[in-house]
Amino acid sequence: MRNIKLILEYDGTRYRGWQKQPHQDVRTVQGELDSALAKLLSEPVETIAAGRTDAGVHAYGQVVNFKTSSDMALSRISYSLNAILPDDIAVKSAEEVSAGFDARHDPLWREYHYYILNRSYRSVFLDRFVLHEGRSLDIGKIDEAVRRLQGRHDFTSFCTVPRGIASAVDNPVRKVLEASCRHASDIVWAGEPVEGLITVKIRAHAFLHNMVRIVVGTAVEVGLGRRNPEDFTRILEAGDRSQAGMTAPAKGLTLVKVQY
Amino acid sequence: MRNIKLILEYDGTRYRGWQKQPHQDVRTVQGELDSALAKLLSEPVETIAAGRTDAGVHAYGQVVNFKTSSDMALSRISYSLNAILPDDIAVKSAEEVSAGFDARHDPLWREYHYYILNRSYRSVFLDRFVLHEGRSLDIGKIDEAVRRLQGRHDFTSFCTVPRGIASAVDNPVRKVLEASCRHASDIVWAGEPVEGLITVKIRAHAFLHNMVRIVVGTAVEVGLGRRNPEDFTRILEAGDRSQAGMTAPAKGLTLVKVQY
Numbered sequence: 317m318r319n320i321k322l323i324l325e326y327d328g329t330r331y332r333g334w335q336k337q338p339h340q341d342v343r344t345v346q347g348e349l350d351s352a353l354a355k356l357l358s359e360p361v362e363t364i365a366a367g368r369t370d371a372g373v374h375a376y377g378q379v380v381n382f383k384t385s386s387d388m389a390l391s392r393i394s395y396s397l398n399a400i401l402p403d404d405i406a407v408k409s410a411e412e413v414s415a416g417f418d419a420r421h422d423p424l425w426r427e428y429h430y431y432i433l434n435r436s437y438r439s440v441f442l443d444r445f446v447l448h449e450g451r452s453l454d455i456g457k458i459d460e461a462v463r464r465l466q467g468r469h470d471f472t473s474f475c476t477v478p479r480g481i482a483s484a485v486d487n488p489v490r491k492v493l494e495a496s497c498r499h500a501s502d503i504v505w506a507g508e509p510v511e512g513l514i515t516v517k518i519r520a521h522a523f524l525h526n527m528v529r530i531v532v533g534t535a536v537e538v539g540l541g542r543r544n545p546e547d548f549t550r551i552l553e554a555g556d557r558s559q560a561g562m563t564a565p566a567k568g569l570t571l572v573k574v575q576y
Numbered sequence: 577m578r579n580i581k582l583i584l585e586y587d588g589t590r591y592r593g594w595q596k597q598p599h600q601d602v603r604t605v606q607g608e609l610d611s612a613l614a615k616l617l618s619e620p621v622e623t624i625a626a627g628r629t630d631a632g633v634h635a636y637g638q639v640v641n642f643k644t645s646s647d648m649a650l651s652r653i654s655y656s657l658n659a660i661l662p663d664d665i666a667v668k669s670a671e672e673v674s675a676g677f678d679a680r681h682d683p684l685w686r687e688y689h690y691y692i693l694n695r696s697y698r699s700v701f702l703d704r705f706v707l708h709e710g711r712s713l714d715i716g717k718i719d720e721a722v723r724r725l726q727g728r729h730d731f732t733s734f735c736t737v738p739r740g741i742a743s744a745v746d747n748p749v750r751k752v753l754e755a756s757c758r759h760a761s762d763i764v765w766a767g768e769p770v771e772g773l774i775t776v777k778i779r780a781h782a783f784l785h786n787m788v789r790i791v792v793g794t795a796v797e798v799g800l801g802r803r804n805p806e807d808f809t810r811i812l813e814a815g816d817r818s819q820a821g822m823t824a825p826a827k828g829l830t831l832v833k834v835q836y
Contacts (some may be wrong), residue, residue: 325697325699325700325701326700327700327701374701376701376765376766377766394696394697395696398696398697398698403698403700403703404700404703405700406697406698406699406700407697408697429766429767436654436655436658437585437654437658437666437667437668438658438663438666439585439666440585440586440587440663440664440665440666441585441587441634441636441705443663443664445701500767501764502764502766502767503764503765503766504761504762504763504764505636505763506636506637506689506762506763506830506832506833507689507760507762507775507832515767570766572766572767573766
């Protein structure tokens with residue numbers, strides 16, 4: 317069996333997240349991809365992803381792998397997949413990797429960007445990929461707050477326990493390699509940095525469920541002056557979800573890069 | 577009467593262009609804007625635009641003006657308009673200008689960018705704003721071709737005479753201040769220049785109907801090696817639309833800036 321690694325880009329707006337659902341009528345990215353691969357390779361295929369993104373979350377550099385007995389050329393696989401897949405999912409590259417490569421377990425780190433458009437008027441070009449916040453945010457304070465997450469911590473306070481699971485997460489400790497907030501030129505449009513764009517960047521070995529969105533939801537409260545940056549340390553130590561702020565909307569979140 | 581200048585951004589995908597149509601059920605940007613203004617100011621309003629963009633063409637810096645007897649504060653006008661207007665139209669700024677200011681007649685120049693995504697796979701983020709061309713284009717040759725348009729020329733060959741108008745355009749002479757093609761960092765996404773993005777930039781005092789799109793359609797043929805850059809001079813001199821190439825799709829075109 318060959319082991320194939322794909323890098324994907326998708327606009328998560330119309331999807332109920334990455335993970336395939338038992339009901340055929342629930343649109344998921346994995347559902348679309350697995351059925352496109354099955355059609356192309358004439359065999360059942362099950363892809364494994366680096367990030368099981370939630371409903372509405374986007375990806376710029378999602379990495380997946382799958383096993384196949386097909387000997388189809390890589391260039392034909394990526395070209396044909398792009399022809400079969402819906403317009404809001406694209407295959408950026410395909411390569412053959414060693415049998416042991418596992419997109420989900422092997423990453424050194426994953427990097428997510430959360431985009432906040434902090435200005436009075438929306439962006440018609442970026443609307444689906446940013447949270448629009450008209451009230452003025454203090455970027456320096458947000459940066460000071462999220463930097464407190466760097467290092468190895470118990471992230472119970474910044475995590476949603478999925479419904480139907482009685483107990484807490486097995487191991488809520490994660491190592492955050494970088495957490496920052498910048499008034500960024502991370503997106504440039506028509507040759508100009510986007511006015512008012514703020515990027516919250518978080519790079520970690522792995523993430524808990526809704527972790528980035530709860531961090532951002534809480535950080536926005538810091539940016540509005542309703543909480544202090546120091547609260548982030550206190551919230552971490554409390555180990556209690558109710559101490560953190562609301563979960564920021566999915567649309568602002570993009571899985572940007574996965575490093576192996 | 578006050579004279580108010582607005583700068584607008586819109587995603588032209590869902591619109592039959594700028595100009596209001598007699599039929600109420602034809603969606604146009606001016607139709608949406610004029611009716612939002614009439615609702616807000618409780619009087620009929622007719623806006624005048626710098627660029628009467630065609631169906632599917634976008635704007636990043638469209639400039640319009642209108643006269644009103646209302647004394648509503650500018651900040652309230654822009655805020656309320658953004659609340660009334662559909663999500664794919666946004667007001668970026670509002671200012672009061674002298675009575676004589678005319679958005680359509682006063683520009684020193686208008687700048688359009690045409691975006692071509694020259695790579696094998698589409699961009700799910702930019703799909704609505706670029707022409708996707710999978711075959712490899714020679715950017716240097718396109719640049720050489722379009723630079724031949726700089727200066728004052730008769731652009732009859734690069735112009736569509738609107739249907740229902742018997743004669744040719746009154747005056748087909750236009751002065752192009754800049755025409756270039758670059759492998760550009762004009763759009764950056766997630767901190768990285770978009771792979772394969774090509775920007776054709778044209779700045780002129782004024783444009784003829786479909787001028788940029790016919791220039792780009794013809795330039796793509798140069799990029800594919802089907803025509804030579806020198807052909808652009810010959811086509812200009814011919815004064816014959818049939819000598820130029822096809823009209824490139826509207827979706828790749830954005831009115832970026834208008835200078836007064």
